[in-house]
Amino acid sequence: MEEGKTYNEDCLITMSKMPDNYIDFVITSPPYDNIRNYNGYSFEFEKIAKELFRIMKSGGVVVWVVADATIDGSETGTSFKQALFFKEIGFRLHDTMIYYKNNPMPQTGNRYHQHFEYMFVFSKGSPKTFNPITEPTKYQGLANMKNRGQNGSLDYEKVKRTKEKKVGNVFFYSIGGGISTKDKIAYNHPAIFPEKLVVDQINTWTNENDLVYDPFMGSGTTAKIAYLLNRRWIGSEISKEYVEISEERLKEYTENNLFTLI
Ligand SMILES: C[S@@+](CC[C@H](N)C(=O)[O-])C[C@H]1O[C@@H](n2cnc3c(N)ncnc32)[C@H](O)[C@@H]1O
Numbered sequence: 001m002e003e004g005k006t007y008n009e010d011c012l013i014t015m016s017k018m019p020d021n022y023i024d025f026v027i028t029s030p031p032y033d034n035i036r037n038y039n040g041y042s043f044e045f046e047k048i049a050k051e052l053f054r055i056m057k058s059g060g061v062v063v064w065v066v067a068d069a070t071i072d073g074s075e076t077g078t079s080f081k082q083a084l085f086f087k088e089i090g091f092r093l094h095d096t097m098i099y100y101k102n103n104p105m106p107q108t109g110n111r112y113h114q115h116f117e118y119m120f121v122f123s124k125g126s127p128k129t130f131n132p133i134t135e136p137t138k139y140q141g142l143a144n145m146k147n148r149g150q151n152g153s154l155d156y157e158k159v160k161r162t163k164e165k166k167v168g169n170v171f172f173y174s175i176g177g178g179i180s181t182k183d184k185i186a187y188n189h190p191a192i193f194p195e196k197l198v199v200d201q202i203n204t205w206t207n208e209n210d211l212v213y214d215p216f217m218g219s220g221t222t223a224k225i226a227y228l229l230n231r232r233w234i235g236s237e238i239s240k241e242y243v244e245i246s247e248e249r250l251k252e253y254t255e256n257n258l259f260t261l262i
Helices: 011-016 045-055 079-086 184-188 195-205 221-228 240-255
Strands: 005-007 025-027 056-066 092-101 117-125 134-138 144-150 152-159 165-167 170-173 211-214 230-234
Touching: 005 240, 025 221, 045 170, 045 211, 045 230, 056 092, 056 144, 056 195, 079 117, 117 195, 117 221, 144 211, 152 211, 170 195, 184 240, 211 240, 221 230, 221 240
Parallel strands: 005 230, 025 056, 025 211, 092 170, 211 230
Antiparallel strands: 056 117, 092 117, 134 165, 144 152
């Protein structure tokens, strides 16, 4: 396989060329529930999920960013169905994380504004890498930790608080023009990741030189962030127009040897 390249083809074709146990980390957002047309392309979910399981290394992690469309007044539940299917074929559902949008598109109607998408974290066995994002602990010294026994009893244990603690599994991002990315060209794609989301997930589940794959590369956010964080990467994107956008976007960084987010 050629690395540092987005293959302009169905991701099933790209994956068919990959050996078993090959990829360290996947971060992707599939074209869910036909919410957007993406130049008319569709995808075969079950086949893709099975191929992902085959190509992932043991301990590898897939972050699958999805939400549901509302059809005939009901959310489709597609995200849950997909999560359960990933489990059926052997992945662990390691964590159900939330991508919280600080500034979503306001919605009319009789439900609250849609503020989040799921970030399902699937792993092939136990994740081999976990570099948690931390924040300073407010209080120092000893803390009472509670553990509930099976009969409901509460056991208290004195635990020394550390200076830093892991953050929670809801990640907050502002989105939109000039915020998700500063690369103007990326906005020619209708559904880009905020770059910071990809930075956080790649930093958490991989180390430098690990191999990252995005089967639905779109405007190239995963490629750009993997490059900037010194990870190897491969992508697939079925639309020629989007591949061209992602190549153009990345060129600015590779040609100028830029390694910081601008
Ligand atoms: C939600 S977008 C991904 C956006 C991307 N995360 C970004 O930051 O720009 C999904 C992409 O999947 C592509 N796509 C749809 N079916 C595909 C397939 N079978 N194989 C590869 N790409 C596909 C669409 O053209 C679309 O660009």
